[in-house]
Amino acid sequence: MVVGEVASATDVLVVGAGPGGYAAALRARQLGRRVTLVEKAAVGGICLNEGCIPSKVLIHAAELASMGAMAADFGVTLEASADLKAVRASMERTIGGLGRGVDALLAAAEVERVSGIARFSRPDRIVVDDGERVRHFEFEEVILATGSRPVALRGLERDGERVLDSTDLLRLSSMPASLAVVGGGYIGVELGTAFAKLGARVCMVEACDRLLPLMRPFQGEAVQRRLASLGARVMLGTQARELTQGGLRVETAAGPEEIEAAKILVAVGRVPNTDDLGLELTEVELDDGGLVLVDGSRRACPHILAIGDITDGPALAHKATAEAEVAASTACGVAASFDPQAIPEVVFSDPEIASVGWTPESAERELGAARSFRLPLSASARARTLGSRGGLVEMIVDGDGALVGVHMAGAHVSELAAEAALAIEMGASAEDLALTIHPHPTMSEALAEAAWGVIGRPLHAMRPKV
């Protein structure tokens, strides 16, 4: 125990300046509290600096690079080549601009910024070490928003050279001839698809029997078909074993096999950053996976709240931001509860994937009764004019006809997720959605049409007479 150290006092201390932490800091300032925000790296967290944002730049670049075939269908000849160094520079510009924007917001709100690594030194005190000096903080409430990091795979530990995590992959300065992607979740699918479009020979290795195993089967299948058409290999029910001279040894149902891989991306999940916070000094309880247990107001124990990837639920930036709103309110004495009806999930694959709310099975099981309808996007005029083929919108309603779930695969469906989420949150019925005029020709018409479908009167779908 350190005796006699001088501690700075603040009302609300926020640890981590990712999409959860900086939002919590800003909201707590709006509620009139003195706020101190601690971050060990750059503002925006993994999302802005190493995750969502740079990967979207890469994915967009890959999309541009792969447009030649589609452009030809529209009478346009394109010749594309990609320079990963220049793509990286584009990422840096985007990251820099957004980061400066957040910095400016925090400065305008007069949030006190502290650089360094935060750790509890006592149940009611946090010490921040920036490598040169150590500062102590006392607080009324602390909001922990320390995020997560990629989980290591035994036998395939990251070396930053051949075995990479997503951050390393986004920093490559030259195109690998071949890339093995271990893990067919959303990160693996997004990056695998992008590198396939940029010309790498991609092999996806997934232990489950489909890609995107946590999502609807039709979504993983749509992604798999597109990967195949890009020349990528998809190995399902396959375990990655170990590095070999030129690649990776895997174990398939049929036996061991060696695949060629200049680089290997391991993206098999994330672990919460709760192991090095000194939480053992506090009353915070962790579950077996290291997640902080919190109540609906985001409180873990008196004076300590937690949000984002270190708590239960999908590790998504928008979930962290929504929890930040609740945690900041709670920390400032305003009653609040995290009680969403739906947390949208989107995958920037090809086609895009979006899921909101219940599935037909979970609705049937948990809500008693459910009906669902699947609208093929071949019925969407907008999808056709964009040159997009295939795709599906699945809509689920409860026994009262209220919307409870929408699952989609298709062009730009990430932009449709919010309408579905709003409808579910508002308790809208399928009829409300169907009778809302959707502009033509847009992808959003598919939601209205699917709503007509679940009501039983689709205009653009046929029931063959038997």
Place this chain on the structure above:
Amino acid sequence: MIEFRLPDVGEGLEEAEVVQWLVAEGASVVRDQAVVEIQTDKALVEIPAPAAGVVARHAVATGVMLRVGDLLFVLDGDNGEVPAEVEAKAARAVAPPRPAPSPRSALRRVKAAPAVRRLATELGVDLATVAGSGPSGRVEAADVRARVAAPAAAAEPSGAGEPREGLGQALVGNLPLVGLRRATAEIMTRAWREIPHIHGSDEIDATALLDLRRRLQDRAGESRSQLTVTVFLVLAAARALKRYPLVNASISSDARAIEVHGEVNIGFAAATPDGLVVPVVKGVDTLGLPELAREMERLRGLARSRKATPDDLRGGSFTVTNYGSLGGRFATPILLPPQVGILGFGAIRERAIAVAGRVEARPTLPICFGADHRVIDGDLSVAFQETVKDLLSRPAELLIDPRHFDFKV
């Protein structure tokens, strides 16, 4: 070895009762870790360890009254660092009530829009108890507000509701009368035995009050949850006390003198998991509505989390009790000695009342003023209550800056 004696934890405190040992004999503590909870006349106080070490012995058992300077516990200090592991274990040994972790489930279906759910959380309304007026039973904002304004509709069929968790629950057998329970018992016995109470009752048309509150809440944004009905009641009491200073007084313990107070310090009764606590807002006569709302919110939070200091709980010159927040309509509150007045309020409910010759359903607020008859006679009692009634039925005057407040307005 350190012999730790009961310190003077507050002005005027002479004795205190040991309520609960938070650290077992033989367990390690870190410096400043709470070792024992004691109850003074005013507050529950956690006594921290003066240094790291091992609690060698509790000098007394739970329930024992100690005087300042009496031995409380013996600490074997180790004059050095306690291993972090031990510190951590010790820190966990103190376990104040913790929130129940939410079950690891997916999403819970609620038929109410996000803004309505937020409103319900802020107003403390359980959506499951509100009948929704929207399509397919969806709960609308108006349903939630109506539930707060007139809990009658849902809550009135008495006996059907769930009791507050733990309320009235006990095992058969003898229970020690300790802690807050004993403090309450002693004060109430004294008040009941010594003070000749008189009570007066009336009902107030709360239409304008609820309307004003709703409009202020709409403007208040984030802080609207602080604008409880009780805030208006306390404010009205403060204004009426400025008009009748004799009600803002104390009687000496030998009943030979009356001290009329210059400052209006109003205690408001707050039910907490530990029992009845009465935090005191100081200088209500100088506060406007927003400041009063913030201060009451702050004190209520401290009381509920058992962090109220003795200072937060003493110095009251008058008390307001809103048993209506628990659903009760009519009651006769007992004075808190040495104060000479207490205002009680019941639940606002729609009742048929005569308005200009017609019967109308109006939200009505029961009021009961309890006074010490040694100091206050019936005429003053009625006049004071009429003033409060007047202020609450035409509440716009409550918004006037207290420095300019004057009944001639």
